[in-house]
Amino acid sequence: MKYVSTRGNAPELTFADAMLTGLARDGGLYVPAEIPQMSADDIRALQGLSYEETAFRVIQPFVGESFSDDELRGCIERAYAGFGHNARAPMVQLAPNHFLLELFHGPTLAFKDFAMQMIGQLFQVELSKRGERVTIVGATSGDTGSAAIEAFKGLDAVDVFILYPHGRVSEVQRRQMTTPPESNVHALAMDGHFDDCQARLKDMFNHFEFRDGVKLAGVNSINWARVLVQVVYYFTAAASLGAPDRKISFTVPTGNFGDIFAGYIAKQMGLPIDRLVVATNQNDILDRCLKTGAYEKGDVAPSISPSMDIQVSSNFERALYFAYGKDGAAVAQLMDELANGGFSVSQGALQALREDFDSGRVSEDETLAFIKEANATMGELLCPHSAIAAKIGEDNRDPATPMVSLATAHPAKFPDAVENASGIRPPLPNRMADLYERSERVTRVPNDLTALETLIQERIAK
């Protein structure tokens, strides 16, 4: 299996190299040159299997030459052993023909654990084989950083540094980053906003002497391995609702488009998905683009669903690549235009996108109202992100096709918004109820590239 860049101008890589590289050298994102197929019989055979076995069958064709079957099975077992639910991604019913896929039973209570836990294991196996170490540096507004720390803590082939904006993450998010005791974990509270953290991270990647010196690696959501691992729960959900003999639709709370793009890959592999519905909050660049064809950057308006507060949706580039018939030069051109504010999707490509994707937008007030309604009439306390999906899923459900809405975070991760909407303060699950008692370990750092680089070099030298 070879991986090619969406901009058509970078070397083809194996799965392992694409995973360790992240961004392609032409600025594009890696995608598989061919998408492996699963037949109706292959899909029928998934009914009743464990999450782990399904994961193996879905992921294996994409990674074949990089990982042996035993290595892959070992990674999958270790990745999901720490989840708080045996089904890993269980489903509950919200309404007639409307289901909620709970993706928040991982160690940091958000769906990012599915992919991050797995790539922690894949990195460790691959780096041990190569006899290499890497330094992972990430910037976070909350969820990605905690998921990365949980996934990489204690692995001896990596050091993990996470920059978060001091005083601007929730207490649960901060504690998830500052309480793991493992010595390869470094939580850095930086003066400034999330954008400043992301800008310093980008500076480090552009400072080649530093980048090569510390063997810098990234694990943000453009990493192909993260997208791939998320394909699995589309299969487990659809198989348990009767695929391949029945079509299923999904509604996905969307920010960087990584999660819903995994659904698109599942469909390309042969899973009978009818509609993939993009659910956005007031930061609705994707909803506008799918309705009008114009992809135009605006200002980010902070919301109660912060993990979807985006201005540019990085994985959308992958969807454009397929909508433009794998024309890398056309995608490169669009991305040049985006640097100057925006672009228009061609009529043909827009039509192709609309064959798979629908979209909807939910305001702040509607989100709060739906959290309250779902608690009263569906018996579910939803986090704001999940509520946005479930509201749009409810608006789009029909009697012919089951609708699955994705719940991407546990309500206890966003207790203030949930309490504000419903009057109920959601408690943390028992297995992490002592989070508030654990001792914290964090380094305050200035918004200064040289100071950050010096600190990282000193820490990894120990």
Ligand SMILES: *Cc1c(COP(=O)(O)O)cnc(C)c1O
């Ligand atoms: C990251 C995140 C999202 C958005 O997922 P994308 O893959 O970026 O579209 C939605 N909900 C929660 C809780 C998240 O953490």
